[in-house]
Structure formats: C-alpha cells, structure tokens
Amino acid sequence: MKEEYLKQMEEYADENNIPIMNKRGINFLCKFIEQNDIRNILEIGTAIGYSASKMAMCGRNVHVISIERDQERYIEAVKNIKKLKLDKKITLVLGDANDLSINFGDEKFDLILIDAAKAQYLKFFKKFENNLADDGVFISDNMNFHGYVDAESEIKSRNLRQLITKLKKYITFLEENDKYDTKFYKVGDGLAITAKKGVF
Ligand code: SAH
Ligand code: MG
Secondary structure: OHHHHHHHHHHHHHHOOOOOOOHHHHHHHHHHHHHOOOOEEEEEOOOOOHHHHHHHHHOOOOEEEEEEOOHHHHHHHHHHHHHOOOOOOEEEEEOOOOOOOOOOOOOOEEEEEEOOOHHHHHHHHHHHHHHEEEEEEEEEOOOOHHHHHHOHHHOOOHHHHHHHHHHHHHHHHHHOOOOEEEEEEOOOOOEEEEEEOOOO
16 A cells, blocks of 8 residues: 555656656665665655655654655645654644754754755755764755756756756765765666765
C-alpha cells in the first residue's frame, strides 16, 4: 500500500514538474543511510515530501526535519506524510531555509541533505555547518544539473548560466576546502558527499 502511494507521489511530481530525486539517486541515499546508521537528518527542500518519506522508511531509527518555502508544496507534503503514517518520523517546517527564524541551535545532524535552490547551496552550507555532527555528512543533490555543469557553452538563458556559475563556485568551494573532503558521484543528477577531514 505504501509502495502504491509512493508511486502516486512520483506521478504527481511528474505531472506538476516537481523535481524530486530519481530512483537511482534515492536508492543510493538509502543505502548510505543504512550503512552508516544515519539517524538524525535535516533536509533543505521538501517539495512534496518524497525524498523525506523515502529516507524515513529506509532506516529504522531515522528522523527527518525538512524545510520547504512553498506553501502549496508544504501542504501537499503534510498530507503525504500523514497518508504514509510517517508524521512521527518527519517534522515539516514551512519557511525559507535562509530565514533567521529557522535555526536549530546546538542540534546536530548526521546528514544534511541540500536539495533546494541551486544558486544558494553555499549559503545553506555555511548556515547549517555548525549543525553537522563531527562524523556527519552534507549530501548535495543535482551537482550535474541535468548535464549543464559540463556543457556551459550550450546554455542560452542568462538566468540558467548564472545558476550554473554559482553551482560551479560551490563545487570549487568543496574541492578546495581545507576543513572538508568531498566525494562526487555521478548517480542520479550528481551527488556530492562532504565530511570533515579525517571522517572518510
Ligand atoms: N527533496 C525533494 C525535492 C526538492 S525540490 C525530493 O527529492 O523529493 C526543491 C524544493 O526546494 C522546491 O520545492 C523549492 O520550493 C524548495 N526551496 C528552494 N529554495 C528554498 C529555500 N531557500 N528554503 C526552503 N525551500 C526551498
Ligand atoms: Mg534535487
């Protein structure tokens, strides 16, 4: 029954152009969560709660806090996690992740998944860096941005070009960081896993 409902969520996302993680990306993430006994997750970019639900279902002790700024999507996500009976495992937050009112004090997360506005990844990273557990990881989605990151010259739209420039800046920030190591994976739309030096 849950599988059926998740399939409906995939269809809803497809019909409404909501960029949820694809199957390979989400399976990779799930395996990572199980293998590393990830429990406490912060997600930036809930959309309709698809990846949050998948993550909450793949580990026995997983709890997810997920932030979404779009009210319509947030409402859809609230409905979905209720239907899936995951409302105890997932806490949904409505608001812009950059907003000062959204902060988690000293709370530490084993995994912080960044999957919101691509131009703001560096901002999100810096804002929530202090909430990363010592052995925790950031996972950043869409590092290939549908192939555009490797094909910049083909981009005609100015907005898209600016977005790719910012995403590339973020990639350089990760690559040249002296506090963190990052591994890049081609799975899904490109995932980056970042941990404090010495953790990998
Ligand atoms: N993680 C989801 C997909 C997220 S799509 C999944 O795989 O199922 C990205 C979402 O991030 C969009 O719904 C968008 O509204 C939201 N978003 C973008 N910028 C944001 C911000 N600054 N704060 C909160 N949410 C944001
Ligand atoms: Mg994504």
